[in-house]
Amino acid sequence: MELRQLRYFVAIVDHGSLSRAALVLHVAQPALTQQLRQLEEELGAQLLHRSAQGVVSTDAGKVFYDHAQAILKQVADARSAVTHSARPSGSVTMGLPHSISGALALPLLTAAREQYPDITLQLTEELTGNLAEQLKSGRVNLAVLFDDGQLTPFATTPLAEEELRFICRHDAIWFSDRNTVSLQQALNTTLILPGLQHGVRPRIEAMARAAGLVIGNVIEINSIAILKSAIMAGMGATILPVAPVLPEIEHGQMRSVRINSPAISRTVVLCASRNIPLTNAANAIAALTQQVAADLCRAGTWPGARLLST
Known part of the structure:
Protein backbone atom coordinates (compact mmCIF):
# COMPACT_ATOMS: atom_id res chain seq x y z
CA MET A 1 0.00 0.00 0.00
CA GLU A 2 1.40 3.38 -1.02
CA LEU A 3 0.61 6.91 0.12
CA ARG A 4 -0.29 7.90 -3.42
CA GLN A 5 -2.96 5.19 -3.45
CA LEU A 6 -4.45 6.70 -0.30
CA ARG A 7 -4.39 10.17 -1.85
CA TYR A 8 -5.98 8.86 -5.03
CA PHE A 9 -8.74 7.05 -3.13
CA VAL A 10 -9.55 10.08 -0.93
CA ALA A 11 -9.67 12.33 -4.00
CA ILE A 12 -12.04 9.96 -5.82
CA VAL A 13 -14.41 9.87 -2.85
CA ASP A 14 -14.22 13.63 -2.31
CA HIS A 15 -14.99 14.40 -5.95
CA GLY A 16 -17.44 11.54 -6.49
CA SER A 17 -15.94 10.68 -9.86
CA LEU A 18 -12.84 9.02 -11.28
CA SER A 19 -12.68 11.52 -14.12
CA ARG A 20 -12.91 14.59 -11.86
CA ALA A 21 -10.35 13.14 -9.45
CA ALA A 22 -8.00 12.43 -12.37
CA LEU A 23 -8.24 16.07 -13.47
CA VAL A 24 -7.53 17.42 -10.00
CA LEU A 25 -4.65 14.99 -9.41
CA HIS A 26 -3.23 15.50 -12.93
CA VAL A 27 -3.19 11.73 -13.38
CA ALA A 28 -4.47 9.82 -16.40
CA GLN A 29 -7.77 8.12 -15.58
CA PRO A 30 -6.59 4.61 -16.62
CA ALA A 31 -3.63 4.96 -14.22
CA LEU A 32 -5.96 6.10 -11.47
CA THR A 33 -8.28 3.15 -12.10
CA GLN A 34 -5.33 0.75 -12.00
CA GLN A 35 -4.10 2.10 -8.65
CA LEU A 36 -7.60 1.81 -7.20
CA ARG A 37 -7.89 -1.78 -8.43
CA GLN A 38 -4.52 -2.67 -6.86
CA LEU A 39 -5.61 -1.11 -3.57
CA GLU A 40 -8.85 -3.09 -3.53
CA GLU A 41 -6.99 -6.30 -4.35
CA GLU A 42 -4.52 -5.74 -1.53
CA LEU A 43 -7.32 -5.04 0.94
CA GLY A 44 -9.47 -7.85 -0.35
CA ALA A 45 -12.56 -5.63 -0.42
CA GLN A 46 -14.46 -3.47 -2.87
CA LEU A 47 -14.14 0.15 -1.80
CA LEU A 48 -16.35 1.89 -4.35
CA HIS A 49 -19.55 1.29 -6.27
CA ARG A 50 -19.10 2.53 -9.84
CA SER A 51 -21.92 3.72 -12.10
CA ALA A 52 -22.54 6.08 -14.98
CA GLN A 53 -23.40 8.80 -12.44
CA GLY A 54 -20.11 8.48 -10.56
CA VAL A 55 -18.84 6.51 -7.57
CA VAL A 56 -20.00 6.05 -3.97
CA SER A 57 -18.23 4.34 -1.10
CA THR A 58 -19.14 0.84 -0.01
CA ASP A 59 -19.32 0.14 3.73
CA ALA A 60 -15.70 -1.02 3.57
CA GLY A 61 -14.82 2.11 1.61
CA LYS A 62 -16.35 4.38 4.28
CA VAL A 63 -14.25 2.72 6.98
CA PHE A 64 -11.10 2.89 4.88
CA TYR A 65 -11.74 6.54 3.94
CA ASP A 66 -11.60 7.60 7.61
CA HIS A 67 -8.31 5.76 8.13
CA ALA A 68 -6.84 7.09 4.88
CA GLN A 69 -7.67 10.66 5.88
CA ALA A 70 -6.07 10.16 9.29
CA ILE A 71 -2.89 8.69 7.79
CA LEU A 72 -2.55 11.48 5.21
CA LYS A 73 -3.07 14.11 7.92
CA GLN A 74 -0.37 12.57 10.11
CA VAL A 75 2.04 12.53 7.16
CA ALA A 76 1.30 16.21 6.50
CA ASP A 77 1.78 17.00 10.20
CA ALA A 78 5.12 15.18 10.25
CA ARG A 79 6.27 17.12 7.20
CA SER A 80 5.13 20.39 8.76
CA ALA A 81 6.90 19.61 12.05
CA VAL A 82 10.21 19.19 10.22
CA THR A 83 10.01 21.98 7.67
CA HIS A 84 8.54 24.60 10.05
CA SER A 85 10.38 23.74 13.24
CA ALA A 86 11.47 27.31 14.02
CA GLU A 163 -22.07 24.79 35.78
CA LEU A 164 -25.06 22.88 34.39
CA ARG A 165 -28.53 24.36 34.80
CA PHE A 166 -32.15 23.40 34.31
CA ILE A 167 -33.19 25.06 31.02
CA CYS A 168 -36.82 25.43 29.96
CA ARG A 169 -39.09 27.59 27.85
CA HIS A 170 -39.76 30.99 29.40
CA ASP A 171 -43.44 30.21 30.08
CA ALA A 172 -42.98 26.57 31.15
CA ILE A 173 -44.97 25.57 34.22
CA TRP A 174 -42.02 23.80 35.84
CA PHE A 175 -41.02 25.66 38.99
CA SER A 176 -42.11 29.00 37.49
CA ASP A 177 -41.89 30.72 40.86
CA ARG A 178 -38.52 29.21 41.86
CA ASN A 179 -34.94 30.43 41.41
CA THR A 180 -33.51 27.00 42.16
CA VAL A 181 -34.59 23.38 41.76
CA SER A 182 -33.25 20.22 43.31
CA LEU A 183 -31.57 17.66 41.10
CA GLN A 184 -34.41 15.25 41.89
CA GLN A 185 -37.02 17.78 40.74
CA ALA A 186 -35.09 18.36 37.52
CA LEU A 187 -34.78 14.63 36.85
CA ASN A 188 -38.50 14.07 37.42
CA THR A 189 -39.43 16.31 34.48
CA THR A 190 -39.43 15.25 30.82
CA LEU A 191 -35.82 15.93 29.86
CA ILE A 192 -34.44 16.43 26.37
CA LEU A 193 -30.85 15.17 26.45
CA PRO A 194 -28.12 13.83 24.15
CA GLY A 195 -27.50 10.10 23.84
CA LEU A 196 -25.66 8.20 26.56
CA GLN A 197 -22.19 8.64 25.04
CA HIS A 198 -22.42 12.34 24.26
CA GLY A 199 -22.32 15.79 25.80
CA VAL A 200 -23.76 16.34 29.26
CA ARG A 201 -25.49 12.97 29.45
CA PRO A 202 -22.67 10.91 31.07
CA ARG A 203 -22.21 13.57 33.74
CA ILE A 204 -25.93 13.76 34.51
CA GLU A 205 -26.17 9.96 34.69
CA ALA A 206 -23.17 9.80 37.05
CA MET A 207 -24.57 12.51 39.34
CA ALA A 208 -27.95 10.78 39.44
CA ARG A 209 -26.36 7.45 40.42
CA ALA A 210 -24.22 9.10 43.09
CA ALA A 211 -27.30 10.75 44.60
CA GLY A 212 -29.34 7.55 44.42
CA LEU A 213 -31.72 9.11 41.89
CA VAL A 214 -33.26 7.83 38.68
CA ILE A 215 -33.74 9.84 35.50
CA GLY A 216 -37.37 9.76 34.41
CA ASN A 217 -38.68 10.32 30.90
CA VAL A 218 -35.94 11.24 28.41
CA ILE A 219 -36.20 12.38 24.80
CA GLU A 220 -32.80 11.80 23.13
CA ILE A 221 -31.64 14.45 20.64
CA ASN A 222 -28.01 14.72 19.57
CA SER A 223 -28.24 18.20 18.09
CA ILE A 224 -28.20 21.46 20.04
CA ALA A 225 -30.26 23.21 17.35
CA ILE A 226 -32.97 20.51 17.32
CA LEU A 227 -32.86 20.22 21.11
CA LYS A 228 -33.56 23.94 21.42
CA SER A 229 -36.41 23.69 18.92
CA ALA A 230 -37.94 20.86 20.98
CA ILE A 231 -37.77 22.99 24.13
CA MET A 232 -39.44 25.89 22.32
CA ALA A 233 -42.15 23.48 21.13
CA GLY A 234 -42.90 22.63 24.76
CA MET A 235 -41.76 19.00 24.53
CA GLY A 236 -39.66 19.19 27.68
CA ALA A 237 -36.74 20.86 29.43
CA THR A 238 -33.03 20.07 29.52
CA ILE A 239 -29.93 20.23 31.69
CA LEU A 240 -27.19 22.17 29.93
CA PRO A 241 -24.60 24.86 30.48
CA VAL A 242 -25.90 28.36 29.82
CA ALA A 243 -23.58 29.21 26.91
CA PRO A 244 -25.36 27.33 24.07
CA VAL A 245 -28.76 28.82 24.99
CA LEU A 246 -27.59 32.29 26.01
CA PRO A 247 -29.19 34.07 22.99
CA GLU A 248 -32.57 32.49 23.76
CA ILE A 249 -32.27 33.45 27.45
CA GLU A 250 -31.28 37.04 26.62
CA HIS A 251 -34.26 37.34 24.25
CA GLY A 252 -36.66 36.01 26.88
CA GLN A 253 -37.46 32.80 25.00
CA MET A 254 -35.91 30.49 27.59
CA ARG A 255 -34.83 30.72 31.19
CA SER A 256 -32.27 28.93 33.29
CA VAL A 257 -32.68 27.78 36.89
CA ARG A 258 -29.85 26.77 39.19
CA ILE A 259 -29.78 23.15 40.33
CA ASN A 260 -28.98 22.33 43.95
CA SER A 261 -29.11 19.38 46.33
CA PRO A 262 -26.66 18.67 44.75
CA ALA A 263 -25.38 21.23 42.27
CA ILE A 264 -24.09 19.76 39.01
CA SER A 265 -21.15 20.78 36.84
CA ARG A 266 -18.69 19.30 34.37
Whole structure:
Protein backbone atom coordinates (compact mmCIF):
# COMPACT_ATOMS: atom_id res chain seq x y z
CA MET A 1 0.00 0.00 0.00
CA GLU A 2 1.40 3.38 -1.02
CA LEU A 3 0.61 6.91 0.12
CA ARG A 4 -0.29 7.90 -3.42
CA GLN A 5 -2.96 5.19 -3.45
CA LEU A 6 -4.45 6.70 -0.30
CA ARG A 7 -4.39 10.17 -1.85
CA TYR A 8 -5.98 8.86 -5.03
CA PHE A 9 -8.74 7.05 -3.13
CA VAL A 10 -9.55 10.08 -0.93
CA ALA A 11 -9.67 12.33 -4.00
CA ILE A 12 -12.04 9.96 -5.82
CA VAL A 13 -14.41 9.87 -2.85
CA ASP A 14 -14.22 13.63 -2.31
CA HIS A 15 -14.99 14.40 -5.95
CA GLY A 16 -17.44 11.54 -6.49
CA SER A 17 -15.94 10.68 -9.86
CA LEU A 18 -12.84 9.02 -11.28
CA SER A 19 -12.68 11.52 -14.12
CA ARG A 20 -12.91 14.59 -11.86
CA ALA A 21 -10.35 13.14 -9.45
CA ALA A 22 -8.00 12.43 -12.37
CA LEU A 23 -8.24 16.07 -13.47
CA VAL A 24 -7.53 17.42 -10.00
CA LEU A 25 -4.65 14.99 -9.41
CA HIS A 26 -3.23 15.50 -12.93
CA VAL A 27 -3.19 11.73 -13.38
CA ALA A 28 -4.47 9.82 -16.40
CA GLN A 29 -7.77 8.12 -15.58
CA PRO A 30 -6.59 4.61 -16.62
CA ALA A 31 -3.63 4.96 -14.22
CA LEU A 32 -5.96 6.10 -11.47
CA THR A 33 -8.28 3.15 -12.10
CA GLN A 34 -5.33 0.75 -12.00
CA GLN A 35 -4.10 2.10 -8.65
CA LEU A 36 -7.60 1.81 -7.20
CA ARG A 37 -7.89 -1.78 -8.43
CA GLN A 38 -4.52 -2.67 -6.86
CA LEU A 39 -5.61 -1.11 -3.57
CA GLU A 40 -8.85 -3.09 -3.53
CA GLU A 41 -6.99 -6.30 -4.35
CA GLU A 42 -4.52 -5.74 -1.53
CA LEU A 43 -7.32 -5.04 0.94
CA GLY A 44 -9.47 -7.85 -0.35
CA ALA A 45 -12.56 -5.63 -0.42
CA GLN A 46 -14.46 -3.47 -2.87
CA LEU A 47 -14.14 0.15 -1.80
CA LEU A 48 -16.35 1.89 -4.35
CA HIS A 49 -19.55 1.29 -6.27
CA ARG A 50 -19.10 2.53 -9.84
CA SER A 51 -21.92 3.72 -12.10
CA ALA A 52 -22.54 6.08 -14.98
CA GLN A 53 -23.40 8.80 -12.44
CA GLY A 54 -20.11 8.48 -10.56
CA VAL A 55 -18.84 6.51 -7.57
CA VAL A 56 -20.00 6.05 -3.97
CA SER A 57 -18.23 4.34 -1.10
CA THR A 58 -19.14 0.84 -0.01
CA ASP A 59 -19.32 0.14 3.73
CA ALA A 60 -15.70 -1.02 3.57
CA GLY A 61 -14.82 2.11 1.61
CA LYS A 62 -16.35 4.38 4.28
CA VAL A 63 -14.25 2.72 6.98
CA PHE A 64 -11.10 2.89 4.88
CA TYR A 65 -11.74 6.54 3.94
CA ASP A 66 -11.60 7.60 7.61
CA HIS A 67 -8.31 5.76 8.13
CA ALA A 68 -6.84 7.09 4.88
CA GLN A 69 -7.67 10.66 5.88
CA ALA A 70 -6.07 10.16 9.29
CA ILE A 71 -2.89 8.69 7.79
CA LEU A 72 -2.55 11.48 5.21
CA LYS A 73 -3.07 14.11 7.92
CA GLN A 74 -0.37 12.57 10.11
CA VAL A 75 2.04 12.53 7.16
CA ALA A 76 1.30 16.21 6.50
CA ASP A 77 1.78 17.00 10.20
CA ALA A 78 5.12 15.18 10.25
CA ARG A 79 6.27 17.12 7.20
CA SER A 80 5.13 20.39 8.76
CA ALA A 81 6.90 19.61 12.05
CA VAL A 82 10.21 19.19 10.22
CA THR A 83 10.01 21.98 7.67
CA HIS A 84 8.54 24.60 10.05
CA SER A 85 10.38 23.74 13.24
CA ALA A 86 11.47 27.31 14.02
CA ARG A 87 8.20 29.24 13.65
CA PRO A 88 4.78 27.71 14.29
CA SER A 89 3.00 27.30 10.98
CA GLY A 90 0.87 24.80 9.12
CA SER A 91 -2.59 23.38 9.69
CA VAL A 92 -4.13 22.41 13.04
CA THR A 93 -7.52 20.72 13.38
CA MET A 94 -9.37 21.07 16.67
CA GLY A 95 -12.66 19.44 17.61
CA LEU A 96 -15.21 21.27 19.74
CA PRO A 97 -18.44 19.87 21.20
CA HIS A 98 -21.66 21.60 20.13
CA SER A 99 -22.26 22.91 23.65
CA ILE A 100 -18.81 24.53 23.91
CA SER A 101 -18.33 26.05 20.47
CA GLY A 102 -20.62 29.02 21.16
CA ALA A 103 -18.40 30.15 24.03
CA LEU A 104 -14.94 29.21 22.74
CA ALA A 105 -14.86 29.01 18.93
CA LEU A 106 -14.91 32.66 17.87
CA PRO A 107 -12.55 33.96 20.61
CA LEU A 108 -10.08 31.17 19.79
CA LEU A 109 -10.23 31.81 16.04
CA THR A 110 -9.72 35.54 16.59
CA ALA A 111 -6.75 34.99 18.91
CA ALA A 112 -5.17 32.46 16.53
CA ARG A 113 -5.39 34.86 13.58
CA GLU A 114 -3.81 37.65 15.63
CA GLN A 115 -1.03 35.69 17.31
CA TYR A 116 -0.27 32.97 14.75
CA PRO A 117 -1.02 34.23 11.23
CA ASP A 118 0.99 31.36 9.71
CA ILE A 119 -1.21 28.71 11.35
CA THR A 120 -4.42 27.60 9.66
CA LEU A 121 -6.77 26.64 12.48
CA GLN A 122 -9.61 24.39 11.37
CA LEU A 123 -12.41 23.97 13.90
CA THR A 124 -14.81 21.05 13.62
CA GLU A 125 -18.01 20.87 15.67
CA GLU A 126 -19.03 17.35 16.65
CA LEU A 127 -20.59 15.16 19.30
CA THR A 128 -18.16 14.36 22.10
CA GLY A 129 -18.22 10.61 21.45
CA ASN A 130 -17.31 11.20 17.81
CA LEU A 131 -14.56 13.66 18.76
CA ALA A 132 -12.90 11.10 21.03
CA GLU A 133 -12.72 8.59 18.18
CA GLN A 134 -11.37 11.21 15.77
CA LEU A 135 -8.68 12.18 18.27
CA LYS A 136 -7.64 8.56 18.75
CA SER A 137 -7.31 8.04 14.99
CA GLY A 138 -5.43 11.29 14.40
CA ARG A 139 -8.12 12.95 12.31
CA VAL A 140 -8.04 15.90 14.71
CA ASN A 141 -4.95 17.17 16.52
CA LEU A 142 -6.73 18.49 19.59
CA ALA A 143 -10.21 18.23 21.08
CA VAL A 144 -12.12 19.83 23.92
CA LEU A 145 -13.86 17.08 25.88
CA PHE A 146 -15.40 16.54 29.31
CA ASP A 147 -13.76 14.58 32.09
CA ASP A 148 -16.07 11.59 32.54
CA GLY A 149 -13.35 9.27 33.81
CA GLN A 150 -12.83 7.80 30.32
CA LEU A 151 -10.05 10.10 29.09
CA THR A 152 -7.04 7.93 30.03
CA PRO A 153 -6.04 7.41 26.34
CA PHE A 154 -5.41 11.17 26.07
CA ALA A 155 -3.06 13.77 27.48
CA THR A 156 -5.41 16.20 29.24
CA THR A 157 -5.24 19.77 30.47
CA PRO A 158 -8.15 21.15 32.55
CA LEU A 159 -9.65 24.37 31.20
CA ALA A 160 -12.74 25.20 33.27
CA GLU A 161 -15.47 23.89 35.53
CA GLU A 162 -18.80 24.60 33.85
CA GLU A 163 -22.07 24.79 35.78
CA LEU A 164 -25.06 22.88 34.39
CA ARG A 165 -28.53 24.36 34.80
CA PHE A 166 -32.15 23.40 34.31
CA ILE A 167 -33.19 25.06 31.02
CA CYS A 168 -36.82 25.43 29.96
CA ARG A 169 -39.09 27.59 27.85
CA HIS A 170 -39.76 30.99 29.40
CA ASP A 171 -43.44 30.21 30.08
CA ALA A 172 -42.98 26.57 31.15
CA ILE A 173 -44.97 25.57 34.22
CA TRP A 174 -42.02 23.80 35.84
CA PHE A 175 -41.02 25.66 38.99
CA SER A 176 -42.11 29.00 37.49
CA ASP A 177 -41.89 30.72 40.86
CA ARG A 178 -38.52 29.21 41.86
CA ASN A 179 -34.94 30.43 41.41
CA THR A 180 -33.51 27.00 42.16
CA VAL A 181 -34.59 23.38 41.76
CA SER A 182 -33.25 20.22 43.31
CA LEU A 183 -31.57 17.66 41.10
CA GLN A 184 -34.41 15.25 41.89
CA GLN A 185 -37.02 17.78 40.74
CA ALA A 186 -35.09 18.36 37.52
CA LEU A 187 -34.78 14.63 36.85
CA ASN A 188 -38.50 14.07 37.42
CA THR A 189 -39.43 16.31 34.48
CA THR A 190 -39.43 15.25 30.82
CA LEU A 191 -35.82 15.93 29.86
CA ILE A 192 -34.44 16.43 26.37
CA LEU A 193 -30.85 15.17 26.45
CA PRO A 194 -28.12 13.83 24.15
CA GLY A 195 -27.50 10.10 23.84
CA LEU A 196 -25.66 8.20 26.56
CA GLN A 197 -22.19 8.64 25.04
CA HIS A 198 -22.42 12.34 24.26
CA GLY A 199 -22.32 15.79 25.80
CA VAL A 200 -23.76 16.34 29.26
CA ARG A 201 -25.49 12.97 29.45
CA PRO A 202 -22.67 10.91 31.07
CA ARG A 203 -22.21 13.57 33.74
CA ILE A 204 -25.93 13.76 34.51
CA GLU A 205 -26.17 9.96 34.69
CA ALA A 206 -23.17 9.80 37.05
CA MET A 207 -24.57 12.51 39.34
CA ALA A 208 -27.95 10.78 39.44
CA ARG A 209 -26.36 7.45 40.42
CA ALA A 210 -24.22 9.10 43.09
CA ALA A 211 -27.30 10.75 44.60
CA GLY A 212 -29.34 7.55 44.42
CA LEU A 213 -31.72 9.11 41.89
CA VAL A 214 -33.26 7.83 38.68
CA ILE A 215 -33.74 9.84 35.50
CA GLY A 216 -37.37 9.76 34.41
CA ASN A 217 -38.68 10.32 30.90
CA VAL A 218 -35.94 11.24 28.41
CA ILE A 219 -36.20 12.38 24.80
CA GLU A 220 -32.80 11.80 23.13
CA ILE A 221 -31.64 14.45 20.64
CA ASN A 222 -28.01 14.72 19.57
CA SER A 223 -28.24 18.20 18.09
CA ILE A 224 -28.20 21.46 20.04
CA ALA A 225 -30.26 23.21 17.35
CA ILE A 226 -32.97 20.51 17.32
CA LEU A 227 -32.86 20.22 21.11
CA LYS A 228 -33.56 23.94 21.42
CA SER A 229 -36.41 23.69 18.92
CA ALA A 230 -37.94 20.86 20.98
CA ILE A 231 -37.77 22.99 24.13
CA MET A 232 -39.44 25.89 22.32
CA ALA A 233 -42.15 23.48 21.13
CA GLY A 234 -42.90 22.63 24.76
CA MET A 235 -41.76 19.00 24.53
CA GLY A 236 -39.66 19.19 27.68
CA ALA A 237 -36.74 20.86 29.43
CA THR A 238 -33.03 20.07 29.52
CA ILE A 239 -29.93 20.23 31.69
CA LEU A 240 -27.19 22.17 29.93
CA PRO A 241 -24.60 24.86 30.48
CA VAL A 242 -25.90 28.36 29.82
CA ALA A 243 -23.58 29.21 26.91
CA PRO A 244 -25.36 27.33 24.07
CA VAL A 245 -28.76 28.82 24.99
CA LEU A 246 -27.59 32.29 26.01
CA PRO A 247 -29.19 34.07 22.99
CA GLU A 248 -32.57 32.49 23.76
CA ILE A 249 -32.27 33.45 27.45
CA GLU A 250 -31.28 37.04 26.62
CA HIS A 251 -34.26 37.34 24.25
CA GLY A 252 -36.66 36.01 26.88
CA GLN A 253 -37.46 32.80 25.00
CA MET A 254 -35.91 30.49 27.59
CA ARG A 255 -34.83 30.72 31.19
CA SER A 256 -32.27 28.93 33.29
CA VAL A 257 -32.68 27.78 36.89
CA ARG A 258 -29.85 26.77 39.19
CA ILE A 259 -29.78 23.15 40.33
CA ASN A 260 -28.98 22.33 43.95
CA SER A 261 -29.11 19.38 46.33
CA PRO A 262 -26.66 18.67 44.75
CA ALA A 263 -25.38 21.23 42.27
CA ILE A 264 -24.09 19.76 39.01
CA SER A 265 -21.15 20.78 36.84
CA ARG A 266 -18.69 19.30 34.37
CA THR A 267 -14.93 19.64 33.93
CA VAL A 268 -13.91 20.92 30.51
CA VAL A 269 -10.51 19.63 29.38
CA LEU A 270 -8.24 20.04 26.37
CA CYS A 271 -7.16 16.65 25.02
CA ALA A 272 -4.41 15.41 22.74
CA SER A 273 -3.37 11.91 21.72
CA ARG A 274 -0.71 10.21 23.83
CA ASN A 275 0.52 8.30 20.78
CA ILE A 276 0.65 10.94 18.03
CA PRO A 277 3.15 13.78 18.63
CA LEU A 278 1.86 17.32 18.31
CA THR A 279 3.46 19.65 15.80
CA ASN A 280 4.84 23.02 16.90
CA ALA A 281 1.71 24.59 15.48
CA ALA A 282 -0.57 22.25 17.46
CA ASN A 283 1.40 22.91 20.66
CA ALA A 284 1.03 26.64 20.05
CA ILE A 285 -2.74 26.31 19.58
CA ALA A 286 -2.98 24.14 22.70
CA ALA A 287 -1.28 26.84 24.78
CA LEU A 288 -3.42 29.51 23.15
CA THR A 289 -6.61 27.56 23.97
CA GLN A 290 -5.64 27.51 27.65
CA GLN A 291 -4.97 31.26 27.54
CA VAL A 292 -8.25 32.07 25.80
CA ALA A 293 -10.28 29.87 28.17
CA ALA A 294 -8.66 31.55 31.17
CA ASP A 295 -9.34 35.03 29.77
CA LEU A 296 -13.00 34.17 29.10
CA CYS A 297 -13.48 32.83 32.64
CA ARG A 298 -11.83 35.86 34.26
CA ALA A 299 -13.86 38.27 32.14
CA GLY A 300 -17.12 36.44 32.82
CA THR A 301 -17.79 36.07 29.09
CA TRP A 302 -18.01 32.28 29.35
CA PRO A 303 -21.28 32.06 31.31
CA GLY A 304 -21.23 29.62 34.21
CA ALA A 305 -17.56 28.69 33.72
CA ARG A 306 -14.99 28.84 36.52
CA LEU A 307 -11.24 28.79 35.82
CA LEU A 308 -9.36 25.68 36.89
CA SER A 309 -5.66 25.81 37.73
CA THR A 310 -3.47 23.58 35.55
